Amino acid sequence: MASAFDSSYRQFQQRLQQLQIQVVDASPHELRVAIAEIQQMFQLQIVPLAETIEASLSTQLQSIHTEINKQLRLLETDGVFLQAARQPTTAQQRKQQINHRLDLLLQYCAASLALQPQPDVFSDASASTPESSTKAPPTESN
16 A cells, blocks of 8 residues: 555656646646646545555645645646736746745655655664664674
8 A cells, every 4th residue: 555655646746747847838728737637636646545544644644635735726726827927027927936836745745755654665674773783782792
């Protein structure tokens, strides 16, 4: 389950990064379509992940999901405002705002990934660290 969590969040993260690149050259309509796709991805693939992690972390993940959902709605509004912008400077400001929101969303993704219990890599590392520290003193005393 942890790998599905990790995989889904990584895909979501990559899609947000792709949108950051698209902001530069894409038309406002293309951006709105991409934002809608990201919102759908979040609802269908990310939100259900809260059920796949342990209960103690689920509450924290729910809080992060609430913030992500809020930022996605605001991102959608930014897309509408970008499409309505008539002046190049206004359009540029809207694109900067979209990039700022995408940065926030990427930070929320990182926070969500940090909540995930890590697979065997960290379990093995933490297991070997106490063993090596308990083995080291007897070796030094001999």
